[in-house]
Every structure is written in structure tokens, then in C-alpha cells.
Amino acid sequence: MKLRLQNFFIVFLSLSLLACGGESSNTIEPDNNASAEPNDPIEQDDPFAQLNLPDTPFNYANIELPEHLTSNAFGAQFMFQRPASDLDNTPAHNPITDAGATLGRVLFFDKKLSANGSVACASCHLPAHGFSDPKVLSEGFDGGLTRRHSMGLVNARFYFTGKFFWDERAAALEDQVLMPFQDPVEMGLVLAELEEIVSNQAYYPPLFEQAFGDSDVSSERISFALAQFVRSLVSTTSRYDVARAQVSSPTADFPAFTAQENLGKDLFFLPRVLENGERANCAGCHVSEAFVGPVPNDGVGSTIATNNGLDAISNDDLGVAETTGLQRDTGKFKVPSLRNIAIRPPYMHDGRFATLDEVIDHYSTNIQNHPQLAGPLRTDSGEPVQFAFSEEEKAALVAFLNTLTDDEMLTDEKYNDPFIE
Template sequence: MLLVATTRRYLWLLPALLLLTAVSCDKKDPEPPVDPPVTPATPYNLTLPTQLPQGVVIPTNNPLTVEGVDLGRKLFYEVRLSRDNTMSCGSCHQQSKAFTDGRVRAIGVDGIAHQRNTMSLVNLLWEPKLNWDGSANSFETQARTPIENPIELHQSLADGVRKLQQTTLYPPLFASAFNSATITEENVLKALAQFERTLISSNTRYEKSLLPGGARLTADERAGRVLFFNHPGEGGNILARGGSCDHCHNGNNFLFTSTNFTAPGGLTQYFNNGLPVSTDLGRFNVTGVAADRGKFRVPTLRNIALTAPYMHDGRFQTLEEVVDHYNEHIDTNSADPILLLSNTPGGTKLDLTATEKRQLVAFLKTLTDSTFIQDARFSNPF
């Protein structure tokens, strides 16, 4: 009787025990993303404009694909890569401003100003080094810096990856681009690199003017073009006038190329452009070489009319101020010798006339590519 009574006493617990057992059996750890069958991504057909150098190098471990470029475009405008989900790469690199931001210096998620002006992102395929000081050697490494910099997006890339992994949008996109729905830091950087390599600009009024039957430049623009490419005393003629701009901004990309001034260490593309050396020592911070103090990378002049303010610290608001600097205000004690030319025999300044300065600015404005800043392939997909 005692056994029966005891059994009856605990019989009411049986359903609860069975329910507990069932729940514990059903409880499982979250499943990792399931990768789809391996399907090669679609090769991206990158067409290079005929007027630009054709010998570009794409890393073999990160070929351009349709899926990778599309993913990179989304990541470029993805605010989850910032600490507070308010900013993206596209916040400081705005398409309408030729991928600059119109600020003197970039502002990050915490409202702190960067020490440098935002550089334009254009024709980067032909840039061997990135950043004002050339501190990045590849796209696949460069993007980590602004993402993790405390005064830019201020978030570890690992945290950004975790955010992306938790979305329904990104795992399938990474699976399509890289055959894995598990998102990695490496693949985030690779996708961004693929998109940035497609940011090509070549449809300027200047280039159209070079084609048979193309757009014709005005008289001021044509005169400015001559000044841009000519040097004082050109061809031994001491009366020949010029702005010598192509000493640094040469080639079809209007940036420093290996056609001039190579050095034993390789391509020289950093110059002191006559600004007083400040607390930002530029290239010196990368190399530690005393001769690099105050030197910065030569930026492209493509779309230059859209990318104000100018210089590494954004000190000049207009192209007229820039031309005034090179014409009249260069610090001769710090400037590289190639800038110390004069249209006045024996002079210490460039000495362009007011008319010549106006003509030079008029030519610079012909380097704007209006199709580039409206190209839907580069726009914010969100």
C-alpha cells in the first residue's frame, strides 16, 4: 500500500517530466550558415577607356566579378560598418562630389575632425599607393584603416562582420561572391576593393575636345591648356610662358606618373608643394626619412572643380586660391625644386598674369566628368 501511495503521489509529475525531456531534446545550438554548392562567380567585364593606360594589374586572388562588385557597392554604402550605424564609406566619399565630402577635413562618427581632407576616389586602378601619405599598398588593406580609425568609422572590422552576419541580406551575397555564407574580414575588404576598382572616369570636355568633331574648348580654355602643359622658357625660348602644372600632374590621369622624376627607390610621387611644414609630416610618418618631411602624394586633377576644398589639409576653398598659391605664395625654403620656375628671367615666383591665371582655372574646369558623378553603377543602392 505504501508503494502504491507513493507512486500515486508522484504520478502527477510525469507529464511535466516528459515535457521537460522533450524541450531539452529539441533545444539545439544555432546552426552555422549553410554554404550553397560551389558556383563560380561571373567575371566582371571591365572596359578600360582607350585614352587611359591599359596595363593595369588586378590581384589574382581577388579577380573582379559581377557578384563581388555588386557586394562591394553595397558595403561601400553600408552604415553597419560604423560604430553607431550612422556612417559609411559613402558618407565621406560622395558621388556627387567626385567621391569627396566638401569639408575642409573629414568628420567621423564621433564628430571629430580628421587632420586631412578627404581624397577623391577616381581611377584608382592606376594608383600604386593610397592615402595622402601613401601608407596603403593595396585596396585589400586600405579600407581597414578608415573603418577602425577612432576618428572615422570607429569600429573594429570584426564587429562589423558580426553585424553583417546577423542580417538576412549579406550571407547570401557573400555566398554568391565568395562561395561562403560565412562572412570574413578578408572578404569584406576584397569586395570593397572590387567596387573601388570600377570607379573609372574618362568622359571630360577636355578629352572630348581631342576627338575628331568633338566638343570645342573656348579661347580661354585653350590658352589655359597651353599654360598647363608648357614650362617657362620652353624649348630654350626665354620668352615662352607656362604654368608647369604637368611636372606633377602629368599623363592622362593628371597625376604623377613614372614618365618623370624616378628615384632609386622606385616611383617618386610625393612632393612638398610649397606649403609650410606643419605638425602633419606626411610621407615622413610612413618612411621616417628626413627628406620626406612635409611631402604628400600628388592627387589626380580629374573632376578637380568638384572636389574643393583643396590640399591635404583643405586650406584652399577655390581653384583660384590654389593657382594663387603656386603663382605667388610658395614657400621657397620647403618646396621641391621643380616648383621653383618663373616666367620672369631670374625670378623667384611663377609670375603668371591675372589673365593667365583665369585661363588656367578655365582649363582645369574642363576636367570634370559629369557622367561619372551620375553613373548609377556607383550610386547608393539603398
């Protein structure tokens, strides 16, 4: 890599040498009297020898949002819609910077930051899979399985309350990003160990210097950098975005869409008249053109999790109620963005549905009458809504959801692994 930080070289070479010889399995312990095994870490004079980073950082801080993410173009028939930009959960004390998100990218893909150096954040949030996991449950550092399916991270910035995990136990993204490191199944560290491992890698001191003004490593700074990187994962270049730019309203026919895709779009956005004369639509729970979870009625920041009628009763997994202790939150789970939904099966918090067809079948005929079923999915008479889609309509919905895949964003170098194998 062409090193842009030559002026830090002398200082941080000495730091990297002092870091060697620690007890962590992730530190480099040179042995001048023995030949290195093929997989042994090799001490480098260049602290960035393991990384492929550009001389000038990628643009993370000033990603241009298209007009349909910054303005509300929905008509009065929609009960609630705000532009995605109004839902931004970025805190004033941790704005996205190019240097901070660059550091976050390295932390996100670094497998050294686990108890045995085998998994990274990206191991359960794969870019090629929409920053989710193709497995129903993700595998931790020692082969154990997570309790729930890995949620996609794209458009995390637009979750209105800023709460994270399926049960919303993290009050902010800055809290969430540290929890997997400390989970005994996922990465198996405590924060002091995380800080030590980070400090012992030659490439981190100059990255921290660039992001924060000095090379001090702390769990708070790690959380800030990771949160900046995750918030930079914004989808703006899907087929939906390209076609949307040609019209003034999301409910107008898109000239660049097929008739089937436009039908699916109408089925998603426009209120559907049910057999009993009542109306419901998919966009009631996937609001704005970021396609994220609903906004609370009080507009203040209470839970926006939803019970979508997967089961008539809650069994082992009580969802958000495990966090809040409130019966009214039983069986509620966070609603993820639908961006890249077609490439990140399986679906739901427990990964029970293997295909989008199965998901649509659920909403078509199988919504269960759970006591906490979301209001938009319950009729005035108290019964669960059943959308009763025809086979043609089901196929159209799948075709539309496919247009939300953002291949350009997911394959962008700035969102992918910077480590040189």
C-alpha cells in the same frame, strides 16, 4: 527589386533569421509582441528588400578605356609621361569583377558598418562631390573630426605605387579600405565587429556567394570587394574625354573647346618659359591623361608623394615622413588625380584653399622654399618656381580644369547609393 538570386532564397532566409538577436546595435531584433517604431529595422522575407540592385550586375570589370588612357601621345618635350593603363595598380590576386564590385558598392554605402550605424565610407566620399567631402575635415561616427581633408577617389586605380592616404601609410588599396573602419574617429570598429555586422545583414550572404563562390564573410573579402569598387571609379566621359577623342594629341587645339579652355590646356600641359629662362609645367606633377601623381624616377615603386611649397617649414603634419621616418619625406603628400577637381573644394591635404583661384594663386606667386620642395618646382639656382600667371591665364586654367568634371560618371547609378530609403 527583382531578385536574380532566387535559388539562394531558402538557404539565406534561415541564415538571416539566425543572425537576429545579436548584441550589435546593427542587428535586427524582432519583437512579435510590439509594434515597430517608424525607424526600427523591419525583418524582411526578401533579403534584398533594402537594396535596389539590377537583375544583371552593372559592368565594372570591363570598362572600356579611351585610347588616350591606353597610349602615350605626348611629345618628346615631356620629361616623363606614361599612358594611364601602364600605371594601373590592380593586383593579380584581386582583379575587378562585376559581382565583387557590386558587393563593394553595397559595403561602401552601408551606414550599418560603423559603431553606431551613422556613417559609411560614402559619408566622407560623396559621389556628388567627386567622391570627396565638401567639409575641410570629415565628421566621424561620434562627431569627431578627421585629421586631414578627404581625398577624391576617382582614378585611384592609376596611382602607380598603389600606396594610399595623404601620407601613403597604406601599402595597397586592399589595406587602405579597412583602415577607416578601425579608426577611432571615423567608424570606430575592430575587424571582428565589422565581420559580425556584415554577417548579420540578410543581404550580404548571397552577395558574398556571388562574388567569392560561398557566403563566408571575412575582413579580407570585405577589403577585396571594396578595393574592386574603388578601382572601378574611372573617369572616361568628361568634356575633356569627349573633346580629346576628336584629335590625335593632348597638346593640339580641341575643336570642341573654347579658346579660353584651349589656352588653359596649353598652360597646363606645355612647358612654361619663366622669367629666368627656365621651363616648368603643371603636368610634371599630374602625369598621364588620368591626371594622377608623378611616377618615381626609379620606376620601381618608391614614394611618389610631393612637396608643393605650401609652407617653408613643416609644423605638426610631417606628411609621408610620418610613415617612412625619412627626413627627405618631410612635408610630402600624395598627389591626387585632378579629375572632377572643380567640384571638390576645398583643396590640399589640409583643405586650406577654398577655391581653384586660390590654388592657382599659390602656384603663380606663393610657392615656398621648403627644403623638400619638389624638383620640378625649383629652379636651377635653387629658388622656388613662380609661374606668374596673368589674370587671363588664371581664368583660362580654371576653365580648363572645369572640363575634367565627369557628370555622367558621377551620376551613374552603378556608382551611387543602392540602399532604398
